Amino acid sequence: MNDNRDNLYQQVILEEARNPNNYGELSDADVINSQYNAACGDKIQVSLKLSQDKKKVVQIKWQGSGCAISTAAMSQLSEMIKNLSVIQVLAIEPELILAKLGLSEISPARLKCLSLGLLTIKQALTSNSKRKQHV
Amino acid sequence: MLKLGQPIKADFPIFTQYPNLSYLDNAATTQKPKVVINSITKYYQTTNANIHRGVYKLSDSSTLAWYESRNTIASFFGAKPEELIITRNATESINGVAYGWGLDNLRAGDVILTSVMEHHANIVPWQELCKRTGAQLKFIPVLPTGQLDYEWLMDNLNKKVKLVAITYVSNVLGTVNDVTRVIDLAHEMGVRVLIDAAQAAAHLPINSRELDADFLVFSGHKMYGPMGVGGLLVKKSLLDSDEFKPWLFGGGMIEAVSENQATYQADPADRFTAGTPDVASAVGLAEACKFLSGLNISAVNSHDRELTALTLKKLSLVKEIEIVGPTDSTRLGSVAFIYQGVHAHDVAQILDSENIAARSGHHCCMPLHTRFGWQATTRVSFGVYNSPDDIDKLLAGLAKVKKVFG
Numbered sequence: 313m314n315d316n317r318d319n320l321y322q323q324v325i326l327e328e329a330r331n332p333n334n335y336g337e338l339s340d341a342d343v344i345n346s347q348y349n350a351a352c353g354d355k356i357q358v359s360l361k362l363s364q365d366k367k368k369v370v371q372i373k374w375q376g377s378g379c380a381i382s383t384a385a386m387s388q389l390s391e392m393i394k395n396l397s398v399i400q401v402l403a404i405e406p407e408l409i410l411a412k413l414g415l416s417e418i419s420p421a422r423l424k425c426l427s428l429g430l431l432t433i434k435q436a437l438t439s440n441s442k443r444k445q446h447v
Numbered sequence: 448m449l450k451l452g453q454p455i456k457a458d459f460p461i462f463t464q465y466p467n468l469s470y471l472d473n474a475a476t477t478q479k480p481k482v483v484i485n486s487i488t489k490y491y492q493t494t495n496a497n498i499h500r501g502v503y504k505l506s507d508s509s510t511l512a513w514y515e516s517r518n519t520i521a522s523f524f525g526a527k528p529e530e531l532i533i534t535r536n537a538t539e540s541i542n543g544v545a546y547g548w549g550l551d552n553l554r555a556g557d558v559i560l561t562s563v564m565e566h567h568a569n570i571v572p573w574q575e576l577c578k579r580t581g582a583q584l585k586f587i588p589v590l591p592t593g594q595l596d597y598e599w600l601m602d603n604l605n606k607k608v609k610l611v612a613i614t615y616v617s618n619v620l621g622t623v624n625d626v627t628r629v630i631d632l633a634h635e636m637g638v639r640v641l642i643d644a645a646q647a648a649a650h651l652p653i654n655s656r657e658l659d660a661d662f663l664v665f666s667g668h669k670m671y672g673p674m675g676v677g678g679l680l681v682k683k684s685l686l687d688s689d690e691f692k693p694w695l696f697g698g699g700m701i702e703a704v705s706e707n708q709a710t711y712q713a714d715p716a717d718r719f720t721a722g723t724p725d726v727a728s729a730v731g732l733a734e735a736c737k738f739l740s741g742l743n744i745s746a747v748n749s750h751d752r753e754l755t756a757l758t759l760k761k762l763s764l765v766k767e768i769e770i771v772g773p774t775d776s777t778r779l780g781s782v783a784f785i786y787q788g789v790h791a792h793d794v795a796q797i798l799d800s801e802n803i804a805a806r807s808g809h810h811c812c813m814p815l816h817t818r819f820g821w822q823a824t825t826r827v828s829f830g831v832y833n834s835p836d837d838i839d840k841l842l843a844g845l846a847k848v849k850k851v852f853g
Contacts, residue, residue: 320796321851352792352808353822377822379790380852425792 320422321380324414328384333391336373342366345436346376349428351421354378356386356432362398369393369401372433379425381418386429388412398437406430451742451750452834459832460484469803469837474618474646474781474810474828476668479735483672486734490727497723499699513726516733517716523736524663524680525654532679532719533729537645538568540664540679541612544641545572546694547719548662549610555581558607562587562595563818564617567811569643573612587613589818593620593772597628604632610639615647619783619812619826620772621755623651630660639685645669645677649830650751650780652744655680667728671831672735676728686715695721747831751780754829758782758838765845771824781828783810786845789852791823797851798825801844803837 337344341359348355356378361371372390389409393401406427410418418426456462458480461470470478490512496505498513514528521531534540553559559573563586570584577584585603588596595613604611611633616623626642633640641662644653649670655663659682667676685691693700693711700721702710712718739747755778762768762784769785772778786794795807806826809816816824827841 319800321793326851350809350813352790353816354790379792381792422792422796 320415320418322414325380325384328387328413329380332383332387334373334387335375337375338371338373341373343436345432345439347428347432347435349378349382349424351424352379352382354382354425354428356382356429358390358429358432358436360433360436366398368395368397369437370395374429374432378428381422381425382428384413385409385426389429389433393433401437402434404430404434451746451831453832453836455742456832458482462832465802467802469833469840470830471827471833471837471841472804472806473649473830473833474669474826475806476674477649477671477830478832479673479731480671480738482738483731483734487673487727487731490730494730495727498726509726512730513724514716516726516729519733519736520678520729521680523740524648524665524678525656526680527683529715530655530680530683530686532681532715533724534664534677534679535675535725536666536668536677537643537664538572538666540662540677541568541641541643542572543679543694543719544662544664544691545576548639548691549573549576549582550579551692552690553577553580553582553609556607557582557609558605559584560587560600560603560608560611560613561585562613563589564593564595564620564622564812564815565612565614566618566643566645567813568645569612569614569641570814582609586814587611589620589815593617593622595622595624595629597625597632600629601632604636604638606636608633608636608638610641612641612643614643614645615653616644616650616780617772617812617815618646618781618828619810619815619824621778621781621783622773623647623777623779626658626660630658634659646780649739649747651748661685667732667735670732670735671738672732673728676725676732681715693719693721695719697721699723742831748779750831751829752776754833754835754838755779755782757835758827758829758841761838761842762845765842767849768845771819771821781826783824783826785821785824786848789848791825793852794825794845794848797848798841798844801840801847803840803844805841 338359342362343360346357356376358374459478461478494508494512496509498510500506518528521528573584587600615626630640639661642660644665648665661682663680668674700718759774767787771783791807795805798805808823
């Protein structure tokens with residue numbers, strides 16, 4: 313067992329989880345997508361505003377309920393992806409969020425919590441059918 | 448029994464490896480005593496050969512070990528050996544009833560009754576069976592007290608109902624259902640009953656003959672036996688009828704095979720065992736039955752009840768905690784709760800950092816969680832090696848949750 317596992321709840325995570333960034337829903341979103349992690353009942357909905365050529369993420373808001381890890385990860389991620397190109401966002405790996413949260417490792421079960429927001433965003437950006445639709 | 452609690456940890460090698468572990472996830476699987484582990488090793492070192500392979504001594508020994516193990520397991524449940532079908536686990540047993548009984552006996556318009564508190568294992572096979580037969584699955588409601596709605600059951604048991612499939616003990620609520628009442632009510636209407644005893648087998652005495660359930664299922668690994676072995680007890684009269692048939696076919700279960708057809712063994716012990724069985728695991732499970740019998744299952748039951756009562760009492764003093772399910776002395780085996788404002792995964796993660804193994808999530812009971820609007824719950828569940836020390840550690844762990852999350 314590594315230090316991370318026993319000290320997962322460092323200040324950065326607790327702070328982000330208590331006061332998450334970009335919480336809410338965009339009224340002028342181009343894409344809205346929701347994901348549900350059945351294993352823990354966590355739900356995340358993201359709404360994204362894209363640039364006119366649809367190649368860049370301009371604005372993001374998200375809402376949902378989840379554990380401290382999924383909330384903190386989504387909060388960090390929502391800051392990270394603003395003004396990134398769609399291609400850049402799609403290239404983001406969970407490890408990057410892990411690092412941003414000050415962690416070096418995470419258990420496989422909690423990796424799912426950490427990745428839920430990323431999955432929701434990537435899905436929103438790759439699936440045309442979900443554009444402007446609540447799922 | 449004197450041995451229960453802390454002293455019996457010496458019989459479980461996992462606690463030699465992790466002396467400070469408070470293992471409170473026994474509803475998911477129990478730890479294995481040395482005698483069980485050793486019996487499996489001994490089987491492979493001294494007895495291993497395929498059963499029913501005739502004349503050589505080693506095969507005879509293995510065949511004997513298989514039948515003796517079956518006898519021990521059946522007798523632990525008060526059943527005749529021929530009433531026991533060895534499966535991989537309770538899930539496979541329930542699927543066996545769906546295939547071996549349901550497919551041929553259900554028609555469009557028939558009804559299966561299960562309950563909202565069931566494990567997915569006692570829901571999903573019936574959903575699939577209904578898709579294939581046109582039958583309908585209905586749910587016995589669970590009252591806010593955590594009890595089955597018996598009034599509803601009485602109102603809804605009619606000629607269309609062909610099966611009632613319910614759990615003996617809930618793995619979330621800790622409710623002990625009045626299965627005798629359910630079986631009596633159902634049998635009055637000529638309805639078959641399946642009892643899921645996965646959460647009951649290691650916690651209370653079961654006598655299948657007295658219960659008179661048509662089908663009773665259990666998992667070996669939740670009663671100190673190895674993973675990968677469990678059982679399906681089928682009433683003798685049903686086995687002798689044409690109503691329940693083998694659902695797995697191949698070697699071992701046949702009497703004679705020609706190119707176009709086959710006849711099957713008359714003895715149900717063989718007729719329902721297609722292919723080489725997991726003899727070593729059956730040997731291990733038989734040893735687990737002996738282990739539990741040696742402790743006296745009634746004493747184990749009292750031990751569980753004391754730990755459950757103590758946990759309920761201590762958790763009720765933590766103001767952030769909402770216990771789900773019965774909070775009285777009827778509760779058995781597990782206590783699930785919601786820590787207000789902190790997700791169950793975060794609670795369990797912090798408990799883990801204090802060497803407490805607890806479960807978080809929906810515990811394979813999504814319909815129950817949906818019914819009551821719980822996103823996820825944290826659950827502690829007890830075994831013979833747990834003691835009040837574990838409950839004290841749990842409370843200290845929960846104090847840490849408060850410290851971290853404020």
